[in-house]
Amino acid sequence: MGWYRIKAIFFTMLMSTISVSAAEWPSQPIKLYVGFPAGSGADIFARHFANKLSKLAPVPVILENRPGATGNLATGAVFRAKPDGYSILLAANSNMAGSKFLFKNLPFDTEKDFIPAAAFGQIGFILVVGPETTSRTLSELTKLLKSNSQVKYGYTNQTSQFSTEYLKAKIGLSAVPVPYRTAPDALPDVVDGTLDFMIMDGAFAAANIKAGRLRALAVTTKKRLDDFPEVPTMGEAGVSDYDFVSWWAAYLPAGTPSPIVEKIGAWFNIISRDPDTRQFLRTIAGQPLQDNGLEARQRLADEAKKWEFVVKAAGIQAQ
Numbered sequence: 365m366g367w368y369r370i371k372a373i374f375f376t377m378l379m380s381t382i383s384v385s386a387a388e389w390p391s392q393p394i395k396l397y398v399g400f401p402a403g404s405g406a407d408i409f410a411r412h413f414a415n416k417l418s419k420l421a422p423v424p425v426i427l428e429n430r431p432g433a434t435g436n437l438a439t440g441a442v443f444r445a446k447p448d449g450y451s452i453l454l455a456a457n458s459n460m461a462g463s464k465f466l467f468k469n470l471p472f473d474t475e476k477d478f479i480p481a482a483a484f485g486q487i488g489f490i491l492v493v494g495p496e497t498t499s500r501t502l503s504e505l506t507k508l509l510k511s512n513s514q515v516k517y518g519y520t521n522q523t524s525q526f527s528t529e530y531l532k533a534k535i536g537l538s539a540v541p542v543p544y545r546t547a548p549d550a551l552p553d554v555v556d557g558t559l560d561f562m563i564m565d566g567a568f569a570a571a572n573i574k575a576g577r578l579r580a581l582a583v584t585t586k587k588r589l590d591d592f593p594e595v596p597t598m599g600e601a602g603v604s605d606y607d608f609v610s611w612w613a614a615y616l617p618a619g620t621p622s623p624i625v626e627k628i629g630a631w632f633n634i635i636s637r638d639p640d641t642r643q644f645l646r647t648i649a650g651q652p653l654q655d656n657g658l659e660a661r662q663r664l665a666d667e668a669k670k671w672e673f674v675v676k677a678a679g680i681q682a683q
Contacts, residue, residue, distance in 0.1 A: 389449050389624050393424040397442050397453050399435030400521070404546040405567030405648070409487060409612065410454045412644050416635040431545070434522055435459035436470065443472040447619035452628065453478065456610045458522035461667035465675040466522070468682045475668065478615040480660035482629035484636045486611035488585040488649040489527055490569045490595070492578040494557045502581045502601040506535050509560055515539040518550040518562040526671075527584055527608035528563045529678035534603050554578060565610060566649020584608040589649050611653060611667075613660045629657050 396414050400406035411427055418425035430438035439459060445451035460474045472478075491502065499505035509515045517539050519525040525541065532539060542559060544550035547568035553559045555577055563584065570591060572578045582601040583589050585608075598606035614632050616625055635641055636652040645652055655663055 387623075389621075389627070390421060390423045392450060393426055394421055394449070395451050396425060396427045397438040397451065398427060398429055399431060399433075399438035399455065399459060400429065401431040401546055402429050403548055404431075404520070405487070405565035405569075406456065406521070406610075409485065409567045409648065409650065412641065413454065413484060413632065413635055416638065416641065417631060420631045420634060434463065434466070436463060436467070439463075439474070440471065442615065442617060443477055445617055447617040447621075449616065449620055449624035449628065451617065452481075453615040454612060455615060456521075456523065456612050457664070457667045458526075458610060458671075460613070460615070460664055462522050462526070462671040462675070464668070465672050466680070466682055475661075475664060477618050479618055479620055479625055480655075480657050480664060481614040481616060481625045482632040482636075482657065483611055483613040483653045483655035483660040483663055484632040485641075485645055485650055485652050486609045487645075488566045488583050488589055488609055489523060489563050490566050490573065490580050490584070490589075490592070490649060491531075491561060491563050491582045491598075492554060492569055492573065492580055493561050494555050494559075495576060495579055496557060497579065499581065500579075502596075502598075502603070505561060505581060506537065509537055509539070512560070515560050516542050516558070518542045518544050518553060518559045520544050520547050520550060521565070521610075523608060523610045524563055524565065526674050526678060526680075529680070530606070530608070530674055531563070531598070531603060533677055534606065551577070563608075568648075570647060570649050583649070590646050591649065611663070613655070613664070625657055 398410045414425055414427040430441055439453060442451050442453040499508050517528055519528060519541055547564055554562050573580045580592060580595045582598050583595050584598055588597055614628060633654050636654050642652055
């Protein structure tokens with residue numbers, strides 16, 4: 365039997381095995397990995413989709429928080445997992461598009477080593493100050509901060525940090541960044557004025573704004589948020605060409621069979637179309653997305669170009 369004949373038989377057997385395994389999938393619990401701690405805005409967001417997915421999948425769905433390294437611990441866990449559909453990464457654009465420009469020695473390439481199944485939702489960020497701050501607009505805040513030589517702002521993730529760095533560059537503000545593990549950790553320091561301002565993810569900020577613990581001055585999205593129609597966009601507040609959102613997608617390790625990827629993507633699109641999901645997202649400054657895998661891949665490629673520009677504009681060197 366010739367070598368090419370042997371290769372053809374082997375390839376046929378391999379594809380048959382993959383087809384059978386894909387047809388039988390899922391037959392064991394599915395793990396969703398999130399690179400942020402429990403109680404964070406990202407966790408609140410991801411947990412809604414995990415709970416909804418558990419009602420669609422015929423097996424248990426487990427949400428596993430792997431905080432650390434700005435989301436790269438969770439990304440690494442899925443990168444090392446078998447490409448069998450049982451390990452799914454729920455990640456934001458900041459990690460999947462931005463990390464390559466921030467870290468020199470990542471063991472993975474977010475565009476080559478992962479397959480997006482679907483982009484399923486986005487969250488706007490909100491510029492907030494403490495309730496006792498005299499500033500009622502971004503313009504008033506800018507004037508106040510420029511008269512202070514010790515301005516401090518907080519951040520909890522890459523979108524929070526770089527949206528602020530971009531704002532600083534646009535308005536000519538000097539401020540010292542203060543990192544926090546989670547938004548709940550930063551909240552007391554924003555409320556009491558220890559931090560002069562913070563661009564906070566809407567998943568956590570929204571409830572605190574409505575409760576009066578924070579004051580919103582601007583949103584980072586192109587359009588005003590449905591639940592905060594009185595809060596202007598950054599563009600309306602005088603900062604041109606400003607658009608930062610945290611959009612999320614489900615990713616699998618490269619090599620995962622296409623039928624499994626497509627099934628997972630279809631599940632997330634079902635969840636995004638659910639009226640309950642739309643209402644939930646509205647309350648956390650979010651909106652549903654319904655990108656399929658190919659659309660999510662293109663969205664990621666476009667986002668990478670944007671993050672490359674932002675990192676250079678902020679003058680930040682990869683570590």
